[in-house]
Amino acid sequence: MAVSTVLAGARVVLPTGIVENGRVIVENGRIAGAAHQDAATLDLSGHWLVPGFVDLHNHGGGGASFTSGTVDDVLTGVRTHRQHGTTTVVASFVTGEMDFLTQRAGLLSELAEQGDIAGIHFEGPFISPCRKGAHDETLLRDPEPAEVRKLIDAARGQARMVTLATELPGGLDSVRLLAEHGVIAAVGHTDATYEQTRDAIDAGATVATHLFNAMPALGHRAPGPIAALLEDERVTVELINDGTHLHPAALELAFHHAGAERVAFITDAMDAAGFGDGRYMLGPLEVEVKDSVARLVEGGSIAGSTLTLDRAFRRAVTVDRLPVESAVQALSANPAKLLGVYDRVGSLEPGKDADLVVLDEDFELKGVMRKGEWVVDPQVG
Numbered sequence: 001m002a003v004s005t006v007l008a009g010a011r012v013v014l015p016t017g018i019v020e021n022g023r024v025i026v027e028n029g030r031i032a033g034a035a036h037q038d039a040a041t042l043d044l045s046g047h048w049l050v051p052g053f054v055d056l057h058n059h060g061g062g063g064a065s066f067t068s069g070t071v072d073d074v075l076t077g078v079r080t081h082r083q084h085g086t087t088t089v090v091a092s093f094v095t096g097e098m099d100f101l102t103q104r105a106g107l108l109s110e111l112a113e114q115g116d117i118a119g120i121h122f123e124g125p126f127i128s129p130c131r132k133g134a135h136d137e138t139l140l141r142d143p144e145p146a147e148v149r150k151l152i153d154a155a156r157g158q159a160r161m162v163t164l165a166t167e168l169p170g171g172l173d174s175v176r177l178l179a180e181h182g183v184i185a186a187v188g189h190t191d192a193t194y195e196q197t198r199d200a201i202d203a204g205a206t207v208a209t210h211l212f213n214a215m216p217a218l219g220h221r222a223p224g225p226i227a228a229l230l231e232d233e234r235v236t237v238e239l240i241n242d243g244t245h246l247h248p249a250a251l252e253l254a255f256h257h258a259g260a261e262r263v264a265f266i267t268d269a270m271d272a273a274g275f276g277d278g279r280y281m282l283g284p285l286e287v288e289v290k291d292s293v294a295r296l297v298e299g300g301s302i303a304g305s306t307l308t309l310d311r312a313f314r315r316a317v318t319v320d321r322l323p324v325e326s327a328v329q330a331l332s333a334n335p336a337k338l339l340g341v342y343d344r345v346g347s348l349e350p351g352k353d354a355d356l357v358v359l360d361e362d363f364e365l366k367g368v369m370r371k372g373e374w375v376v377d378p379q380v381g
Helices: 072-081 098-114 145-154 171-180 192-204 224-231 246-257 309-318 326-337
Strands: 004-014 019-028 030-032 040-043 048-051 052-059 088-092 121-122 161-162 184-187 238-239 262-267 278-282 285-290 293-296 354-357 365-370 374-378
Touching: 004 326, 004 354, 019 072, 019 224, 019 326, 040 145, 048 326, 052 072, 052 121, 052 161, 052 262, 052 309, 052 326, 072 088, 088 098, 088 145, 088 354, 088 365, 098 121, 098 145, 145 171, 161 171, 171 184, 184 192, 192 224, 224 354, 238 246, 238 326, 246 262, 262 309, 262 326, 293 354, 309 326
Parallel strands: 004 040, 004 048, 052 088, 088 121, 121 161, 161 184, 238 262
Antiparallel strands: 004 019, 019 030, 048 354, 278 285, 285 293, 354 365, 365 374
C-alpha cells in the first residue's frame, strides 16, 4: 500500500483561490486526492503552501555557472536554487563562441533528459551590440536562421527559449523558425522600434526577456519595444524583482498593463546567487558582486542578479503589495504554461508532481518539496 503524507492546516494557494486550513496530500511523489488510513500528517498551521517556483531564466548559483561549469557545477547551481524554492529551472547561457555553445548544449541536454533541468535558454549571441549588457560584444552575431538552427539541433530537443534582437538581419525569419520548432522566441537585448517589435510578435515571438532592461526606454513619441510587448496579449513579460533591476513603479506598470496572467518573475541569476559577494566570471567577462549587486568589472553594467525566487516572492507581496495569488501566477503557473509543463507542475492539483514551498506568515521560506521529497524540511507542527 502506498504511503501518504497529509500537509494540513496551511493557507493553500490553488488556481481557484486561497483555501484556509487546507490539506494537500502527497503520495508516491505526486499530489493525490485522498489519503490512506495510515497517512502521516504534518501540521502547517500558520504557514502558506504554494506551488514550487519555475524559473525560465537562470545562469547559475551556489558559485557555479550553467554556461561554463562542469556537470557537477551545474547540479550545484540547480540544488542551490531548489533550496530557495525553485523546483523547476531552465539553464540559461550567455553569449559565447558558437562551437562552445553547441558543445555546452549537448552536455546540458543530458541533464534535461534526466529531469535535472527543464531545458536550455540561449540568451545570445543573437543580440544587439547597442544593448549588449553583460555580453561580450566581440562574440555577437546576427540571428541568421542557419546559425539559430545549429543551436536548436545541438540541444537535441531540449532548447526551450532563444533571446533575439529581432530587428537584426535574419531576426524575423529566425522567430518563425523557432516557432515552427516549438521553441520560445524572446525579444530582448534589443534596439527595436515599436513597429519592429510588433512585427516580431506577429512572426511568433511570445516572451519579453527581462522587460525594461537591455532595451530602449519607453518614450512618448518613440514608444519602442516596451509598449509593444506590454500591450499584446500574446506576450509574457519577464521581470527581475530584486529591487535593483526595476523601480517598483515599473513593476506596477507591467502588472497594470499585462495583468498577472502575463508576467513571469525570473532571477536572471549568475554564480553568486546563494553564494556571496566577490569576483566571478560571466562567460568571458569578469563580474564583481558587492552588496549582492552584480556588475561588470569593466564598464559597470549590471551583470545578471544574485536573486533567488523566494526573495522575489517575498518582495512581491510585502514591498510591491501584490496579492499572493498574483505572485503565485508569476512565479509558478505562468512560466510552467510557457514551458508546456503545466500538466505536471505550476499548481497544487491532484495528479501533478508534489513540488511545493512552505512559507511562514512573514513569507520567509521554511520548506521545499520536490517530487514528494523534502529538499528543505520545514520541521514545524
